[in-house]
Amino acid sequence: MTEKCGVVGVSLDGREAARPLYYALYALQHRGQESAGIVTHDGFQQHSHVEMGLVGEAFEEGDLDVLKGGAGIGHVRYPTAGSVDSSCAQPFSVSFKSGSLGLSHNGNLVNADEIREELAALGHAFTSDGDTEVIAHDLARNLLEEDLVRAVKRTMQRIHGSYALTICHDDTVIGVRDPVGNRPLCIGELEDGYMLASESAAIDTLDGELVRDVRPGELVVLQADGDGFDSYQLLEREQTAHCFFEHVYFARPDSIVDETLVYEARRSLGRKLWEESGVETDVVMPVPDSGRAFASGYADAASETTADGESRAENDDGVEFAEGLMKNRYVGRTFIMPTQDERERAVRLKLNPIKSTIEGKTVTVIDDSIVRGTTSTQLVQLLKDCGAEEVHVRIGAPEIVAPCYMGIDMATREELIASDKTTDEIRETIDADSLAYLSTEAIAEVLGTERIDLCLGCVTGEYPFDIDGEATDRDVTRPDLGGKTLHADD
Template sequence: MPRGDGRLNHDLDPQDKGPQDACGVFGIYAPQEEVSKLTYFGLYALQHRGQESAGIATSNGDKILVYKDMGLVSQVFDEAALGALTGHIAVGHARYSTTGASVWANAQPTLGPTKHGTVALGHNGNLTNTHRLLELVEERLGAARAKEMREGGVTDTSILTALLGWDHYDSVTETALELLPHVDGAFCLAFMDEDTLYAARDPQGVRPLVLGKVPSGGWVVASETAALDIVGATFEREVEPGEFLTINADGVHSQHFAKAEPKGCVFEYVYLARPDTHINGKSLQAARVEMGRQLAREHPVEADMVMPTPESGTPAAVGYAQGSGIPFGQGLVKNAYVGRTFIQPSQTLRKLGVRLKLNPLREQIEGKRLVVVDDSIVRGNTQRAVVAMLRESGAAEVHLRISSPPIQWPCFYGIDFPTREELIGVTMSVEEIREHLGADSLGYISVEGMIAATEQAEERLCTACFTGEYPIEPPVDAKHLLLNQPVEASS
């Protein structure tokens, strides 16, 4: 999977679709700043959360302008485009589609009319009650509008944008506070009208959202603290689950539309968020290193070198080396200029598999017993190719260690895993997976060990993709995805 921070291991095999990210949102209210450029750099820091499309909306207090297109942030925007986006408020979005097709019409921010102007909205997450929300569209905006949305390949974001335009109340704030208790699922929202920036986070706080302050006195909301760092904003606090913020000339105002019931996504700690991000006060780099140490305790092995699958496996590999006393080394070199491509490799190149993006350091590998650390296994195609490559390069033994438990259940909250039938952790036991991958041994971290590494209370985390315990009711039309039972895991 292409990652904006360079972590490309799940896209090493074009046929091996890994866990696709949630989206990234960024919002800023800063009268003294070039908000379009700050938003551009904020989205650049969040590129790993979505690579399909990018967009920025700005307001000068009188009108909203929006520019969005398919592609990476650096491909969508140039100096001319950013220069035309004037104003003191901005909302930006980097999209990966979990609902709706990957087409320009679904790029965000989405625009919609309100009683007194326009709203531009960016959404990170995935809603679970879109059928009910479409009923609200019919009740509040009319049957014709609801029919149009149903027939037009509606996204959950476009439904929210439409409902924010309900003219029953005199302000966007009143409309949002009435609407949000009706919304189920995972959502972090950054949206704006002509004079105010708004932010909201679902009562479970599944996806991260933070508030920061720029030196000139303006305010920023973003999916990750790394986006605050890149624009020079200081971290103030996390947006609380169930909290709604309004940010304008009067400052930051907070209201709660629901009681907080925290269930942060544990996969953010394992893989999704950048390693230089903090969630709930915890450095994700430190959490991932500790997952590696825990792996060494749970699955020790005699070996000569610990190496990562670049680059998302690196922190855990460092931790495994620290915990085991086995030297850390780099056994694979990644092509730094491999990006997103729509060109299918020729049959000759396809046979080479991961060699398009990784190449072995034979002198580091030959004759050695290797521990290869990765963050997760989805279908297993990439890991199988890596094991074969290492053996061809003369590795004496290859031991795989994975810093998350087997993925066995679909996510309904913003991560686009393959179907259960495609998840290798569902269709095979651990021993069968080891044999399929061609490894000498295979060890996954335990759920308990993973949670301990996050330093978060178990009851405050969502572990549904590993345990099948869903904190929010899955969509009614998706419950068939839960029917087949996982293979009994054994180590």
């Protein structure tokens, strides 16, 4: 089961953690709409509330009142292609001889089945088929024999794949990020404590200050008195594998992910899109909301140079930027609708064209990605039905040709329109006058990194982990380079 989620953890001095966690989960709601949960610890016992639905549906006033303690973690879960039920809702809780454990996971393990079988043979009883329970059981077993830091390191050496974890071991809150940093996780300072979150927007919601990202392979332990955190660099890799799709689609534009403001990254990607494949039309418009920053950057670049790369004449403003599609904000993302029929219906429910922007004009419409082609096909038809003379489609990401095994329930190869079609064949399928994607080189340039330090598996078919039947883009069998201890002021 692959899932993409949001995790949070707080350790506060003299204040209950439940409401700050609740607000932080609201800030991360875009990362998961299937279930929400909070686990807290009051120094004596663990308290848990996990329910299906959105954050506002999963919690009522009285639910927060019984979640006692200044330490806790939270989770919002993303829908998957498999069964949807409460058995995989998080945080996942375990009670054992050495105490209690709550664990929230964003990511996906590629060796979860193997570890589950080994632990089951040792007597561990599993209640779900999710990989989060595998991590929890393995860590609980290690905590019977080791201190917290050594136990976490043993689990990290055993599990392979993508993971950002927030863990509540009794009243100690910790954060762990996988050795290649595939999934995001950051540290924030609050007035009366510290927190961990998938995105910095959750820290902003609590009036906190972003301290930094959790480093790949790092364990962060929030101090119980809210006075700081300890850092342990447990595993290191020669390269990272940051998920580029966080910047393209999934993260909130006001979040800072791996030291990059997502909004500015998307604007810069839009500028590169104009440089690589700009087309002169009457108007450029975004597909709301994730296409807006791309379109803004694209239009800005178009105001400076022509599609041929020449400087604009003084009285030539370039391509007009305008809103041509109005979004119904009570319809969820079509990307995560579980069936094709629902996705097709949701497009019509979600977007309505603004006729005055479109009628009798040539239009460039900019989106963040094309996955199955459902949305793009209907959008082009909507715009032409509204009187657009030409519709040109520009995409702020490369073609998605392969599934994601790292934590995004994207689609199978059979469902991905680009897996077996050329760009021109896709253009014909969606009935656009032209179609162009952004290059992987542009992605790396804008994010200020080398291609090898990004996870590009969904657009190259080569992954940063050893996955049965798939190619890898690196030496995944290389041993760890060792571990050293860092301190909070490093």
